[in-house]
Amino acid sequence: MKSYINNYEVLCDAGDTKGLMQAIYAKKSAVSIDVSYIKDRPSGLGKMHYDNIFNVLKDVTSKVLKASNLENFKDTLLILGSSVGGMQECEDIFYSQKNYKNINPNRYSMNTLTDYLCKEFDFYDSRAISTACTSSANALVLAKRLIDVEAYENILVVGADGLCASTVLGFHALGVLSDKPCLPFDKERNGMNVAEAVAIMLIQNTKTKDSMELKGVGASSDAYHMTNPDPEAGGAMSSMRDAINDAKLSLDDIDYVNAHGTATPANDRVEALAIEKLFANDVYVSSTKAITGHTLGAAGAIEAIISCEVIKNSIIPPQTGLQNQENTNINIPKESIEMSVKNIVSNSFAFGGNNTSIVVGACV
Amino acid sequence: MKLYIKDYSTYKSDEEDIDIKKTLKQKYKLDTRRQDAFIHLGLYGAMLLKEKTVIDKDDELYVTSGIGNVDVVQKTNTRVYEQNQPLKLFDFINLLGNTTSYYIASALGISGKNIFQISDNFTFINTLISLYASINHSQKNAILCSIDLASTPNEVIKRVLGVDEDCSVVSGVNYQKFSLTKDDAIAEIEFDTLSYSFDEINNILKDNNTKVIFSKRCDNFFETYPSYIINDAIKNDEDIIFVDSFEDRYKILKLKSLK
Numbered sequence: 001m002k003s004y005i006n007n008y009e010v011l012c013d014a015g016d017t018k019g020l021m022q023a024i025y026a027k028k029s030a031v032s033i034d035v036s037y038i039k040d041r042p043s044g045l046g047k048m049h050y051d052n053i054f055n056v057l058k059d060v061t062s063k064v065l066k067a068s069n070l071e072n073f074k075d076t077l078l079i080l081g082s083s084v085g086g087m088q089e090c091e092d093i094f095y096s097q098k099n100y101k102n103i104n105p106n107r108y109s110m111n112t113l114t115d116y117l118c119k120e121f122d123f124y125d126s127r128a129i130s131t132a133c134t135s136s137a138n139a140l141v142l143a144k145r146l147i148d149v150e151a152y153e154n155i156l157v158v159g160a161d162g163l164c165a166s167t168v169l170g171f172h173a174l175g176v177l178s179d180k181p182c183l184p185f186d187k188e189r190n191g192m193n194v195a196e197a198v199a200i201m202l203i204q205n206t207k208t209k210d211s212m213e214l215k216g217v218g219a220s221s222d223a224y225h226m227t228n229p230d231p232e233a234g235g236a237m238s239s240m241r242d243a244i245n246d247a248k249l250s251l252d253d254i255d256y257v258n259a260h261g262t263a264t265p266a267n268d269r270v271e272a273l274a275i276e277k278l279f280a281n282d283v284y285v286s287s288t289k290a291i292t293g294h295t296l297g298a299a300g301a302i303e304a305i306i307s308c309e310v311i312k313n314s315i316i317p318p319q320t321g322l323q324n325q326e327n328t329n330i331n332i333p334k335e336s337i338e339m340s341v342k343n344i345v346s347n348s349f350a351f352g353g354n355n356t357s358i359v360v361g362a363c364v
Numbered sequence: 365m366k367l368y369i370k371d372y373s374t375y376k377s378d379e380e381d382i383d384i385k386k387t388l389k390q391k392y393k394l395d396t397r398r399q400d401a402f403i404h405l406g407l408y409g410a411m412l413l414k415e416k417t418v419i420d421k422d423d424e425l426y427v428t429s430g431i432g433n434v435d436v437v438q439k440t441n442t443r444v445y446e447q448n449q450p451l452k453l454f455d456f457i458n459l460l461g462n463t464t465s466y467y468i469a470s471a472l473g474i475s476g477k478n479i480f481q482i483s484d485n486f487t488f489i490n491t492l493i494s495l496y497a498s499i500n501h502s503q504k505n506a507i508l509c510s511i512d513l514a515s516t517p518n519e520v521i522k523r524v525l526g527v528d529e530d531c532s533v534v535s536g537v538n539y540q541k542f543s544l545t546k547d548d549a550i551a552e553i554e555f556d557t558l559s560y561s562f563d564e565i566n567n568i569l570k571d572n573n574t575k576v577i578f579s580k581r582c583d584n585f586f587e588t589y590p591s592y593i594i595n596d597a598i599k600n601d602e603d604i605i606f607v608d609s610f611e612d613r614y615k616i617l618k619l620k621s622l623k
Contacts, residue, residue, distance in 0.1 A: 170451055
């Protein structure tokens with residue numbers, strides 16, 4: 001059974017899908033410098049313009065529903081990927097009241113965002129995946145597998161994370177938070193930008209005139225170290241290889257890798273090595289996190305949407321900010337490349353050696 | 365959808381009150397530093413399973429919970445907002461669902477696919493469906509860890525679960541090793557994606573002769589309770605139909621003992 005990506009929409013620091021793609025091709029980072037989270041220390045963060053994350057979820061979901069061939073979501077499974085769920089609102093209440101007494105239990109736990117969407121849209125069923133930065137990529141993996149076994153015909157995959165102190169301070173404590181817009185794959189990179197986004201995709205077992213195909217998925221867990229990837233890049237290679245095999249494609253069929261590319265020293269070194277070992281110099285690679293920042297649990301879905309747009313536009317995104325490429329054995333374009341794009345690998349990697357890759361392709 | 369259970373492990377805090385961290389350190393020689401009670405509970409169940417069965421490094425791992433790690437959320441927020449202290453690195457790391465999965469995978473020696481799935485409705489059955497869909501493709505075995513920690517603040521956990529104030533909540537960790545093949549299986553479990561109304565459930569069960577157990581949301585409750593019920597039935601060599609409920613919908617699990 002094939003899985004088709006039939007509708008999607010995003011809200012992130014660079015705006016909606018259209019605004020995001022314009023920023024990517026114009027090499028205009030949407031990351032801003034913030035001094036509110038960490039005293040006396042600027043941080044590069046990707047902030048959306050919005051009132052609260054719940055309204056964004058409702059608005060973006062409504063847009064996807066309106067553009068779809070569905071009247072409602074009564075026969076649709078919701079799979080939401082998020083790293084910290086409702087933490088943003090939880091922090092706000094705690095901050096103002098200094099205790100948990102008045103926390104709304106429906107907006108508390110990791111699956112809070114799922115519960116909210118279920119109440120608003122009456123989904124048939126729901127679940128949340130929380131594997132940190134691979135959360136919504138793993139939601140896509142699960143969506144494909146559930147369509148494979150004909151468990152559901154319509155699956156709404158949501159990637160969502162709102163900016164909050166826990167993640168900003170947490171990545172700062174890890175020593176990987178950049179004080180400027182991040183520089184993926186550059187020798188001078190000094191870390192990542194925590195960011196927020198809501199990215200939503202409708203995956204169905206039926207093809208429409210605008211369909212893209214979720215051709216393959218691969219997931220591995222190298223369990224090498226809690227926060228660092230396997231230095232030999234075994235886990236990253238394995239997830240990419242599995243996704244390409246699952247898509248029944250060969251390495252030569254892949255035109256572009258939308259890299260995880262967080263701009264942390266460890267991730268980019270290992271991911272570049274994995275791409276070098278697997279593809280040599282034969283595939284274009286770039287990281288769009290230079291534009292969006294790292295949207296954590298939303299990253300897999302937002303980058304899958306970017307991959308769909310790259311295929312539709314037939315333009316490979318350039319690497320924003322790149323001056324001195326660290327690993328020169330991979331092919332990172334500094335300017336946009338106009339070409340026919342048929343298949344893309346999109347990578348998402350997370351703590352604990354949790355590696356996920358998906359293959360998005362044009363329908364044949 | 366049908367799966368075979370090769371082995372299981374069970375721990376429920378109201379049945380056996382032990383110092384889990386001490387047991388992990390002394391009996392199993394595990395390094396428990398930088399971890400919290402939620403992770404320790406998951407690891408304890410993993411070690412009980414490892415004592416009984418062979419774990420393959422390619423086995424897939426699914427960890428599921430009804431409410432997740434509430435303690436660590438309280439701890440980080442108290443530290444940052446009440447005590448005005450910087451967030452501790454390992455409290456941040458322990459906030460993330462796949463941290464628990466990582467420690468369990470490491471303890472079991474698993475390097476296969478590793479997923480942390482959470483939902484406060486049909487938690488166990490929904491994860492079982494995810495697991496089935498995955499191994500139906502990979503043809504591998506899968507370990508499912510169902511974990512819920514009841515610790516302070518209990519009042520918050522009850523509100524998250526939507527249970528009455530006088531309902532006692534307990535901690536539980538229950539594992540099963542699932543396979544697509546019947547060889548050496550101790551039980552067979554059937555389930556599907558459908559949910560039913562109360563009338564439909566009554567209709568389905570009206571001519572049934574198998575023991576039926578309904579989900580309870582009171583007395584020694586935890587959200588992944590169905591996983592405990594399954595293990596208890598296997599232990600007692602029973603065939604059961606388990607009916608899980610959420611609001612006004614019901615889902616069914618059918619367990620057949622093969623011992």
